[in-house]
Amino acid sequence: MAREQISWVCAVIITLLFLNSSLCADENLNLRDEPLQLVKPDIEHKQLILNHDFVKTLYQIEGPVAVAAIVGKYHSGKSFLLNQLMGKRQGFGFNIGPFVKPETMGIWMWGKPLPVTLSSGQKISLIFLDTEGFAANNVSERYDAKIFAVATLLSSYLIYNSVKIIDQADMDYLELLARRTQLFALRSQMSRAKWANDFNHDLLTFPPLMWVVQDFVQAIGDDMSPKEWLEGMMDSSTWESEDHRISLLDVFESVNCHTLFFPATKKDLLQDLSQAREDDLTIEYKNERDSLLQKLKDGIIPKGKNDRPMTGPELASLIDILVTAANEGSLAQVPSRWHGFIQDMKQSAVQDCFKFYDTDMEVLHEKHHHGAINEQELEQWHQQAHRKTLKLLQQVLFGLETIFEESSKEMNVTIQEHFEKTYEMNEKKIKLRCGEIQHRQELSVEEALAQLSLPVLTSQMMSTYNEALAGCITGYAELLEPLKETTAYRKHLNQLKASAENMKNSYLFKNSKAIEAMFEKASELSSAEFKVLTTHPTNDPIIPHDLKRLFKRGAEKALDSFQRSTEYFNEERDYKMYLKVVQTGFTEIERECELRNNYLLKSALDSKIHDLTELMKANTNSTKISLPMNDTELDQILNFETAKVVDRFSEDLDDFRDLPAFQEGIVLLTKSLHHVCGTRRQENMAAYQHEVGVPLDMAKRIALLSADRYDTVFSITLYIKEICLLNLDEGKAANWPLYLKINIIERFIKNDAEIQKLIRERQGLYSMVVGFMQWIRWCLDFLYAPYLFA
Ligand SMILES: Nc1nc2c(ncn2[C@@H]2O[C@H](COP(=O)(O)OP(=O)(O)O)[C@@H](O)[C@H]2O)c(=O)[nH]1
Ligand SMILES: *[C@@H]1O[C@H](CO)[C@@H](O)[C@H](O)[C@H]1NC(C)=O
Ligand SMILES: *[C@@H]1O[C@H](CO)[C@@H](O)[C@H](O)[C@H]1NC(C)=O
Ligand SMILES: *[C@@H]1O[C@H](CO)[C@@H](O)[C@H](O)[C@H]1NC(C)=O
Ligand SMILES: *[C@@H]1O[C@H](CO)[C@@H](O)[C@H](O)[C@H]1NC(C)=O
Ligand SMILES: [Mg+2]
Numbered sequence: 001m002a003r004e005q006i007s008w009v010c011a012v013i014i015t016l017l018f019l020n021s022s023l024c025a026d027e028n029l030n031l032r033d034e035p036l037q038l039v040k041p042d043i044e045h046k047q048l049i050l051n052h053d054f055v056k057t058l059y060q061i062e063g064p065v066a067v068a069a070i071v072g073k074y075h076s077g078k079s080f081l082l083n084q085l086m087g088k089r090q091g092f093g094f095n096i097g098p099f100v101k102p103e104t105m106g107i108w109m110w111g112k113p114l115p116v117t118l119s120s121g122q123k124i125s126l127i128f129l130d131t132e133g134f135a136a137n138n139v140s141e142r143y144d145a146k147i148f149a150v151a152t153l154l155s156s157y158l159i160y161n162s163v164k165i166i167d168q169a170d171m172d173y174l175e176l177l178a179r180r181t182q183l184f185a186l187r188s189q190m191s192r193a194k195w196a197n198d199f200n201h202d203l204l205t206f207p208p209l210m211w212v213v214q215d216f217v218q219a220i221g222d223d224m225s226p227k228e229w230l231e232g233m234m235d236s237s238t239w240e241s242e243d244h245r246i247s248l249l250d251v252f253e254s255v256n257c258h259t260l261f262f263p264a265t266k267k268d269l270l271q272d273l274s275q276a277r278e279d280d281l282t283i284e285y286k287n288e289r290d291s292l293l294q295k296l297k298d299g300i301i302p303k304g305k306n307d308r309p310m311t312g313p314e315l316a317s318l319i320d321i322l323v324t325a326a327n328e329g330s331l332a333q334v335p336s337r338w339h340g341f342i343q344d345m346k347q348s349a350v351q352d353c354f355k356f357y358d359t360d361m362e363v364l365h366e367k368h369h370h371g372a373i374n375e376q377e378l379e380q381w382h383q384q385a386h387r388k389t390l391k392l393l394q395q396v397l398f399g400l401e402t403i404f405e406e407s408s409k410e411m412n413v414t415i416q417e418h419f420e421k422t423y424e425m426n427e428k429k430i431k432l433r434c435g436e437i438q439h440r441q442e443l444s445v446e447e448a449l450a451q452l453s454l455p456v457l458t459s460q461m462m463s464t465y466n467e468a469l470a471g472c473i474t475g476y477a478e479l480l481e482p483l484k485e486t487t488a489y490r491k492h493l494n495q496l497k498a499s500a501e502n503m504k505n506s507y508l509f510k511n512s513k514a515i516e517a518m519f520e521k522a523s524e525l526s527s528a529e530f531k532v533l534t535t536h537p538t539n540d541p542i543i544p545h546d547l548k549r550l551f552k553r554g555a556e557k558a559l560d561s562f563q564r565s566t567e568y569f570n571e572e573r574d575y576k577m578y579l580k581v582v583q584t585g586f587t588e589i590e591r592e593c594e595l596r597n598n599y600l601l602k603s604a605l606d607s608k609i610h611d612l613t614e615l616m617k618a619n620t621n622s623t624k625i626s627l628p629m630n631d632t633e634l635d636q637i638l639n640f641e642t643a644k645v646v647d648r649f650s651e652d653l654d655d656f657r658d659l660p661a662f663q664e665g666i667v668l669l670t671k672s673l674h675h676v677c678g679t680r681r682q683e684n685m686a687a688y689q690h691e692v693g694v695p696l697d698m699a700k701r702i703a704l705l706s707a708d709r710y711d712t713v714f715s716i717t718l719y720i721k722e723i724c725l726l727n728l729d730e731g732k733a734a735n736w737p738l739y740l741k742i743n744i745i746e747r748f749i750k751n752d753a754e755i756q757k758l759i760r761e762r763q764g765l766y767s768m769v770v771g772f773m774q775w776i777r778w779c780l781d782f783l784y785a786p787y788l789f790a
Contacts, residue, residue, distance in 0.1 A: 032112060119297055150322045208253045519569070608669075
């Protein structure tokens with residue numbers, strides 16, 4: 001009684017403590033010594049709902065942590081067994097269902113971990129998980145699979161609970177669930193990206209499996225352990241399709257079996273074991289239970305990585321991830337029939353693995369910002385991804401050789417097709433990229449050339465071009481370094497070079513035009529300068545020597561200014577040619593100058609001739625020479641004057657002596673002077689005539705009186721001459737030379753109107769004929785006269 005009171009008091013105190021702690025539980029999240037519903041089903045019993053407050057309590061566990069979970073059909077004694085293993089007695093253990101209705105929904109966790117020292121000596125906090133049983137009336141297999149997967153992957157030790165025997169259906173179902181879970185784990189690993197943050201994916205491992213058979217009474221023979229018995233069962237199991245044999249051994253770290261005797265013998269106790277005390281349990285049960293606990297401690301493999309065991313926070317994160325993944329449907333459907341399951345698995349394995357391949361290829365595309373990729377790199381990456389994918393596929397379909405064979409064929413085709421498309425697309429991208437860079441580089445060359453202000457030295461343009469070309473080719477090579485080996489690269493490089501060459505030629509042409517224009521302008525300017533320099537200010541002709549000097553100096557100056565204005569470009573090919581052109585231009589201007597000078601000279605000569613003729617006239621004017629004068633003397637004077645004038649001419653124009661115009665001038669001057677001389681002689685003659693005016697008048701009167709006797713021009717003329725001569729011989733002119741007298745007479749006849757009238761009257765055919773006869777006779781007379789006289 002006292003003991004009962006004490007225990008009652010204890011219970012109250014504990015309850016008060018519990019209430020107190022639960023009041024402030026939200027703050028300090030104490031580890032509670034009670035079962036917590038970690039995961040519960042939703043209203044439709046399909047999805048899992050995680051209680052985050054309970055998950056948070058795990059954060060407080062700092063040291064290594066491990067989980068032991070129990071799974072199995074509903075109402076198979078899971079909760080009771082867990083209570084036994086935890087050493088919890090009535091009232092404090094998991095709710096043990098006294099009725100057929102399953103009590104444990106979802107996944108329950110014992111709030112306070114059990115400190116356990118493993119056989120390896122490691123001290124860990126062991127957390128027990130109780131689960132909702134499988135195959136409840138109206139619960140789907142998919143829901144079962146979720147619970148199983150989460151519990152299994154959380155565990156470091158998994159207990160499968162069954163009653164009395166190892167049932168073939170149990171084994172099939174367990175294998176399906178295990179296979180599902182394996183796929184689930186692999187998929188979770190595949191989509192690493194999603195939980196990349198700080199999650200350790202190596203935690204997704206399978207624990208050792210302990211198959212516990214409760215109420216075991218069957219004899220399995222002395223030489224056979226429960227493990228061997230289980231293995232025998234697994235070997236002999238009959239499958240729907242032998243092709244798709246898989247084994248729990250393929251999935252779990254290890255598989256073991258443990259049997260337990262009836263916990264009690266009394267029926268009322270068995271119906272509600274929650275009432276049973278330790279003392280009520282059978283010895284066999286207690287022994288076998290303890291040995292199971294020892295096996296658990298020996299067999300537990302704490303999850304971890306690189307010898308670092310999993311801690312509380314990591315466990316919390318693992319729970320979160322697994323529940324989320326399970327809810328998102330990462331668990332494929334579990335068809336009830338094995339064959340369908342296999343087909344489904346194949347399908348989803350191929351799909352998932354292809355997704356893996358695609359994701360892996362996407363990494364490459366991301367790396368290249370979805371641009372062009374070197375073909376080799378693409379190929380290599382693809383092959384590597386292909387290999388990895390096949391390896392993954394093999395892992396997923398482990399133990400299912402035939403469907404792996406089929407699937408990998410299918411996978412090869414899918415991947416190959418996909419790759420061909422990717423490759424083709426990449427080719428296009430390469431072409432586009434190369435073309436784009438080509439144009440960009442072309443622009444850079446054009447820019448460099450356009451910056452030059454023309455005209456510019458050809459050599460400078462070439463060096464600018466060469467520099468730009470080198471830069472653009474280097475730039476092209478650098479920007480397209482990864483695509484160097486492609487044909488598009490070479491093609492566009494050649495195009496780039498060709499269009500740069502074209503650009504160069506067009507700019508060279510433009511420049512040569514500009515240079516030409518510049519030369520042209522400079523040569524025009526220097527020609528104009530030369531013209532100005534060689535234009536003489538007066539209208540006087542310039543003497544040849546001076547003209548030459550003028551030309552020389554002008555040419556020097558004008559050429560110098562041409563050279564100065566084009567000096568910068570004197571290395572250009574056309575420079576010498578333009579220099580020649582300029583000089584030729586000078587020669588032409590010189591010729592024009594000379595022509596003009598000649599013209600000026602000619603008019604100067606003309607006026608000189610005129611002046612000198614006037615001088616001659618003045619010098620031989622009647623005021624200077626008194627006429628008539630002895631012919632010889634006159635001639636002497638005239639010759640002297642002429643010579644004087646000609647000398648004066650030569651003297652005045654001595655500078656032009658070598659020019660043909662000078663000689664022509666002399667000729668003209670001489671002619672002109674001759675004319676003056678002739679005039680003077682005529683005047684002299686007239687003067688003589690004037691001296692003999694009286695006798696000549698006399699002779700004319702005589703001739704007029706006896707003119708009728710002479711009927712021809714010849715005869716009358718001859719008669720008049722004779723009369724005149726006779727008259728002259730009788731006066732002053734008696735001593736004058738005959739030629740002078742004849743000259744005077746002929747002048748007189750020619751100038752006298754009356755005589756001329758007489759002569760005209762006798763003109764006509766008759767006069768001509770008869771005159772001619774008379775002339776012949778006169779000639780004969782003249783011929784024979786001396787002869788006759790002799
Ligand atoms: N015969 C027998 N009955 C058991 C054993 N363990 C539990 N029970 C009874 O089976 C019923 C269901 O137990 P429970 O632990 O709630 O099973 P659970 O639904 O799998 O958790 C209860 O009435 C228990 O008394 C066992 O080892 N042998
Ligand atoms: C399962 O059946 C029980 C009664 O048999 C019912 O109370 C419960 O709501 C059902 N659950 C679902 C998910 O249908
Ligand atoms: C699939 O492709 C890989 C690599 O190309 C090859 O090694 C393997 O034999 C192929 N598998 C099948 C089934 O064709
Ligand atoms: C001769 O010269 C004088 C002046 O030198 C001039 O006055 C005169 O008219 C001239 N006579 C003739 C006939 O030309
Ligand atoms: C003219 O002069 C020359 C010598 O001066 C002389 O010989 C000649 O007889 C002269 N004639 C006349 C006609 O006076
Ligand atoms: Mg239960």
